Amino acid sequence: MADAVWQTQNNVSGHPSLEKKTLLMAEDEPPGASLKPLVFRVDETTPEVVQSVLLERGWSKFDQQERNVEDWNLYWRTSSFRMAEHANVKPWQCLNHHPGTTRLTRKDLLAKCLRHMERLYGTPLYQFLPPTFVMPSDYSKFVAEYFKEKQALDAKLSYWICKPAELSRGRGIIIFSDIKNLIFANTCIIQKYICNPLLVGRYKCDLRVYVCVTGFKPLTIYIYQEGLVRFATEKFDLGNLQNSYAHLTNSSINRSGASYEKIKEVVGSGCKWTLSRFFSYLRSWDVDDLLLWQKINRVVILTVLAIAPSVPFAANCFELFGFDILVDDNLKPWLMEVNYSPGLSLDCSVDVSVKRRLIHDTIELIHLHSLRDGRKESCRAANGSPDVPLAREDRGQGSNLPYESFSELRSRRAFSKDGTPGKKAVTECPENQHTCQPREALSRQKEVRPLTREPPKAKPKARARHPALKTLMPRVSLIQSHGREKGLTLCVQPDGSWVPGSQAGNFVLIFPFNEATFGASRNGLNVRRIIQELQKLTHKQCSQAAEEKIKRK
Numbered sequence: 001m002a003d004a005v006w007q008t009q010n011n012v013s014g015h016p017s018l019e020k021k022t023l024l025m026a027e028d029e030p031p032g033a034s035l036k037p038l039v040f041r042v043d044e045t046t047p048e049v050v051q052s053v054l055l056e057r058g059w060s061k062f063d064q065q066e067r068n069v070e071d072w073n074l075y076w077r078t079s080s081f082r083m084a085e086h087a088n089v090k091p092w093q094c095l096n097h098h099p100g101t102t103r104l105t106r107k108d109l110l111a112k113c114l115r116h117m118e119r120l121y122g123t124p125l126y127q128f129l130p131p132t133f134v135m136p137s138d139y140s141k142f143v144a145e146y147f148k149e150k151q152a153l154d155a156k157l158s159y160w161i162c163k164p165a166e167l168s169r170g171r172g173i174i175i176f177s178d179i180k181n182l183i184f185a186n187t188c189i190i191q192k193y194i195c196n197p198l199l200v201g202r203y204k205c206d207l208r209v210y211v212c213v214t215g216f217k218p219l220t221i222y223i224y225q226e227g228l229v230r231f232a233t234e235k236f237d238l239g240n241l242q243n244s245y246a247h248l249t250n251s252s253i254n255r256s257g258a259s260y261e262k263i264k265e266v267v268g269s270g271c272k273w274t275l276s277r278f279f280s281y282l283r284s285w286d287v288d289d290l291l292l293w294q295k296i297n298r299v300v301i302l303t304v305l306a307i308a309p310s311v312p313f314a315a316n317c318f319e320l321f322g323f324d325i326l327v328d329d330n331l332k333p334w335l336m337e338v339n340y341s342p343g344l345s346l347d348c349s350v351d352v353s354v355k356r357r358l359i360h361d362t363i364e365l366i367h368l369h370s371l372r373d374g375r376k377e378s379c380r381a382a383n384g385s386p387d388v389p390l391a392r393e394d395r396g397q398g399s400n401l402p403y404e405s406f407s408e409l410r411s412r413r414a415f416s417k418d419g420t421p422g423k424k425a426v427t428e429c430p431e432n433q434h435t436c437q438p439r440e441a442l443s444r445q446k447e448v449r450p451l452t453r454e455p456p457k458a459k460p461k462a463r464a465r466h467p468a469l470k471t472l473m474p475r476v477s478l479i480q481s482h483g484r485e486k487g488l489t490l491c492v493q494p495d496g497s498w499v500p501g502s503q504a505g506n507f508v509l510i511f512p513f514n515e516a517t518f519g520a521s522r523n524g525l526n527v528r529r530i531i532q533e534l535q536k537l538t539h540k541q542c543s544q545a546a547e548e549k550i551k552r553k
């Protein structure tokens, strides 16, 4: 039987629309013979944008009255799933949460986890979380540190921030310099306040970086190359620690501030930029944005690595995290927190452009993954579940996937021993691909439209060392895994090493990042080995950045 292909009915060019249902169709069957809609399930917490994007991509919303209880392919909700729900997930279903990830997303647990890693591996790599004390258990340690620092700083003030462990959106946060002003009730953390943030037009900001972990066993991490930069709406001022509009960058707080609409120096109105605009701004100041992005990538990998060995195995699920990163004026990224179910409300035009595309690309990514994993049983229709799409494997197409599995790629040509490329043609790394059309509807389109990036608002100065976010992707050549579709790819790094690269829209694989980490994440996770590789990589990236700097002088 010929290939089964994802196709959009009446729409070979793949433009999504409400009327057009995304369907799976056997190529050599008469049109309409086995067309099955993909079905998504929601609850009252499912973000509106997720639903609208899925409908736009041609999915159908699950309706219990009309369907068998198991006839759905994706369940997306804000809260976590029970273990029983994970255990009962069917091969054709996918959940948007992975069990065991709250150890990253609760501030106190995150602090403990990262502290543990630092102790275990004795590496300064883990010093990206500001010194943190979990209250009430660390109270005496905090008091000792507070007075030690006070003495060392002599007359100068030291600054701390106290954050409730389980709250979000800036609720319950206090910033203090005098211990007399510290009040806390429930579990909270006290953290060193980063008092030298990188300011844009004298406004503090932080970065919301989206990260999708498509699996913990083996560990597979993608970073989203677009994101949000959230600004405080009043000028940074250490003289007034009570002013939340100057010290907190949460948009839920700043939206209600008097200066939200005001045209602010450099920042403009509102309180958000896209990440690409921010990097473009940095380049205009001759900042090495690539190095900063590499450091952020490392923070993400090291953070996820901290819980990866202990999360239970769960099939058919993924986790979309929101990493909050504060960059200081030495260009060091500090991890503020990791968000579970990062906010997806569309409050301004920047939200609309970033978050809608993020959801499109997330769907694209998980679709790509289910194909790449070559799940033998994926999408197997349950008995009596005729509306659940059949995967190509179920049609006897197991060896004819448009994407090869990692293992196939690897054994055939990914990491040739001598480091030389495989026999297939090496093609230029395509620019990020615009994915507002569903991959499940792409069918066999040969042409992929280039990404249309938001043009930088502030014109960068002449130097364009890193053309926009393009350089945030590995600067590599790609080998198409298959001639027919773009998706799973192999990357050749500038140094000639091979990486199993994969890209879905703006998502780029950041772990595993080379042959050694690929090996160290299969058949159990060898964390020590991975950290050694990260140390080597850090060293290499820093030397490259230093060489680059010298060349520019």
Ligand code: ADP
Residues within 6 Å of the ligand: 130, 161, 163, 167, 168, 169, 170, 171, 173, 191, 192, 193, 194, 195, 205, 206, 247, 248, 249, 250, 324, 326, 336, 337
């Ligand atoms: P929440 O979950 O309530 O948003 P965060 O940890 O993200 O809590 O903190 C909210 C905001 O407070 C951050 O976006 C950042 O602007 C500021 N902030 C938090 N921790 C620090 C810190 N250690 N140093 C400087 N600013 C901080």
